[in-house]
Amino acid sequence: MMAGCNLKKAATEDMVTENISNAVSQYSLMTNRIEASDCIMNPKTLDEKQQVVYASYDDWTSGFFPGSMWYLYQLTGDEKWEKLAVKYTESLDSVQYLTWHHDVGFMVGCSYLNGMRLGQKDYKSVVLQTARSLSTRFRSGAGIIQSWDADKGWQAQRGWKCPVIIDNMMNLELLFEATRLSGDSTYYNMAVSHADRTLKEHFRSDGSCYHVVDYDPETGTVRSRQTAQGYADESAWARGQAWAIYGYTVCYRYTHKPEYWEQACRIYDFIFTNKHLASDLIPYWDYDALNIPNEPRDVSAAAITAAALYELSMYLPNPRYKKTADKILASLSTPAYRAKVGENGNFILMHSVGSIPHNAEVDVPLNYADYYFLEALSRKREMEKQVVCKKVL
Template sequence: MKNLLLVASTTFVSLGFVFHSCNTEIKKADIIADNVENAVKQYTIQTDIIEKSGEILNPRTINTKGEIQYIPTDDWCSGFFPGSMWYLYALTNDTKWEKLAEKYTEDLDSIQYLTWHHDVGFMIGSSYLNGYLLGKKEYKNVIVQTAKALSTRFRPTAGVIQSWNVDRGWQSQRGWECPVIIDNMMNLELLFEATTLSGDSTFYNIAVAHANTTLKNHFRKDNSCCHVVDYDLSNGEVRKKQTAQGYADESVWARGQAWAIYGYTVCYRYTHDTRYLEQAQKVYNFIFNNPKLPSDLIPYWDYDAPNIPNEPRDASAAAVTASALYELSTYLSDKKYKETADKIVENLSTPAYRAEIGTNGNFILMHSVGSIPHGQEIDVPLNYADYYFLECLLRKSRLEKGKSIR
């Protein structure tokens, strides 16, 4: 369950000047090095504060006073901070980041048994799986056990992994029976990897079933996706199509489109099912042909928000999308996918979105949105915006060196 922190709306500054910013003068060849240097400085300040506290703290965002907000291990965002340190280790080869990543990853050990929400794919995928891919083979058992825990949420009649329990918090007021959110596509990588690590095809089959059902029911004719689809557990039929974090049930929530393009690109990686690749392309076409997408490619929080252009942008949605496009570019010959990702990264690297060192709660990116309908995390830094931005830098670096993105 997404235990979002209450943050009041702050004034949003128009970003129309982005292409004229002096920082766009950074040579494209140096953009990775420049961003890595910036990230190292910010995260050094961030981790020094935590280390001096004598506690293991997990920063997620800032409040209206600019104070860093820390979260418990069972918060859906708890994997992104250690995940960012794994990426800093991969980008710098500095063992300082490896040691910190291990420390903050292993603090999440208990999550492998968590069954009351679906976000364990984010939590363990960002932390333990990245650690495993960077050499910590002893993390294998945690990854497989987490997949077992996630699999308890699979509802065979509907063919989906249930996202939220309907007897908790605000979800209990919505009248849902088996809500599934588009974000859930981001959990499937963990299941696919668990099959690879364990040889148990159960995880793979659950992931494919969920991807297929989501493909059937979440997308509209224009290839945008809704946020929430609620299923009848007795017969698997769709009960409702709604939103929780978007502007309206029929609107297009920006980060939801990012989860969709990323999720189906990952599904293609493991299955080579061309339907998934085609869906990722369709979502790309929807996003980047949308007349309400700003020229700098950093979307408003919802494409149908009523006060565009005076609506908050969502840098997190842009970072997730760009990262997906770097991978998508490896499966398709068209250069536009990488070129689009590069343009997003270049724009996120300007002062319009990248914070000055020592500001912004020591997060890298500014101007993300958690949930405007809940009045939470509006125009603030978010740890997952940083995480996917660092993932962009790593994927871009590897691609341009002729290496695999993973």
Template sequence: MNQIYKPNRPLYLTFVSKLENLYTMRKILFCVAVLLVTLASCKTEKKDIVKDDFDFASKQLIFAMTEVSKAIEEESPESREKRKKKNLGPLVNPRTINPDGKLSLVASRDWTSGFFPGELWYMYEYIKDKKWEAAARKYTDPLEREKTNGGTHDMGFKVYCSFGNGYRLTKDENYKKILLESAYTLTTRYQPNAKIIRSWDHSGDKWKCPVIIDNMMNLELLFWAFSESKDSLFYDIAVNHAQTTIKNHFREDYSSYHVIDYDTITGAVINKHTHQGYSHSSAWARGQAWAVYGYTMCYRETKLPEFLEQAKNIANYIFTHPNLPEDLIPYWDFNAPEIPNEPRDVSAATVTASALYELSTYDKENSPKYLNWANTMMDNLSKNYLAKVEEDRGFLLLHSTGSKPSNLEVDVPLVYADYYFLEALLRKQQLEQTGKLF
């Protein structure tokens, strides 16, 4: 009788089991391969924060303009009459958000009036859409009255950030005339014996002739005016002010005082004080930012090595300070007593980041370090400090501090933080695309 063949069952099961294991292993290897490809893709496809942030800014600034219009319409008759009596002019541009949640608008004479139109010029520069040029002109033109206002040192902030960017992008000859007249007006505040530009006329009980570190920023208007007119008056005043400030404003560690008071007859220093910092001996964060930006700009315009060295030393002070947070967004003062439970100052971060992008082009040895610091700041600002779309009255960034000692504008959006944020983004993009600025 023929026998029916019966497979060896244990051997068969073993073979099937091996096939199943092989199939499972292939699935695992396939999944691992997919994962590795995905990770590699994520690594190579870097997030474009310049594009993302400008896309956000486009929506937010359109919303901001509607908020400005609404706030102007809602101003009370009493407020209008009060400003009229003081010859303050109309409200024109946003500055911050008030404690009651309402948008704070300023007249042209306020030192912050030029930043919002400056933002709109930066939008035009990035997007190259004529609607942004029209918007920038709308908010720039009401500031023309400031060209003859000799009662302030803030001509650069008000006029150069607005008309200056407008002229750079359009070559509007009327803008050029306004800028030159503004520069001549600024020179009237120069004190030749002390070789400085007087900052404030107020608080005569405290200071005789106060000069604040912020004033370094207004020198750019004078350098521009020298370049356009060839009148050495502008250059000489700007250089003298910068050199005198190096001599008197800085401590041995390259931190800056906020206010230096001068005797205008002898040029001697009377006092070294603060106004917006924690104490006379502390390092107010935005003051350090104004300083590193100001001296970087002065080196660009003069190529004097002392200005580059000063900028490098100030940057080193900021980024080696033990109280600088891990995300590099500083507290409002480096010596504030309750750190880490102190407010941040995002405006100090944006000014510093913008300065570092420029500084990286002059100090090649330390360029990678400056770029790393600037990019880290910009990445963290983009991740953790942005406002919400069509909220926060149209501001771009949260968590700035104006003057904590006066309990003024603490942990709020500030228009100048937004201005230097967009400037830093443009500088970042230009460096990455061309390897140079200007």
């Protein structure tokens, strides 16, 4: 068995190993700079002057940087990354009490849940408290978890009552885990209700999804279907499609409801038969953006999709899902998208897009692109090791 595994490593892990080495070099430079400052700072992106922008603890992206360190620990076995992951994860302790934020699932899932899975840390109480906080946003009349507060910031100008964004599918894993850890089915039921209602209301016949669906929180009536970060209300925002395929794959993991993996497959078909998808499989920021091919790519959407497809491929016999993920990773590993060591603010990947309609984070590195890239590398390596070892046995 060991001989077979070693042969597999020599034959197939060259790209993975090289990417790990690159990531270690970049994140070592990044964390050395932060540690030397004697402050806890959470890198998010670069500004227009190419200076690193740091996320506050309550920013929706705050869990990705510690999560990347958990993946570096898993990929390398180096305790340096475990210590840093613990430090930066536990700096987010107060996130568990946020109730105005639907993205606590991202924030605690990528940090604390990975700490439990990859570091065997006892973070059960944090996960459960965060799930309780998230559950306060469940609107029973509509059967969904409200995303944004409709009376604050730019959202108040849209006239929404109970907006739900497709991104919210990514917060359901926290609720499923809360039920697994506590035995309380309330969280599971909320997650399934949200996934079912989103499946019914968010998707078009071609498998693409809207970004925002606004509900009446009392009656559950759909008031509008729109976008906030895409090109147009009826367009297909690239990262939204990525959140959708990832979210329904995770829902299948916990429920084994066939309609969830069927939906993930429909989203796959929409993405990878789309006439505007580039040959290297790195999408433009919106599949219907006006000036394709002269539109920015969104590397973050590609990385999220690759990570999702590795998991989806474990549930379905069709080899196309893993082959597609492999091709995306190969593209992301080229100089067109992966930065040279010492450049790009020491983020791994270049050319992501936050929100073009808000003129925010356009063609920049983003910490969540790095996170899902590392997750995809981890999943690829573990899957291929398991397959070969089984064959040898």
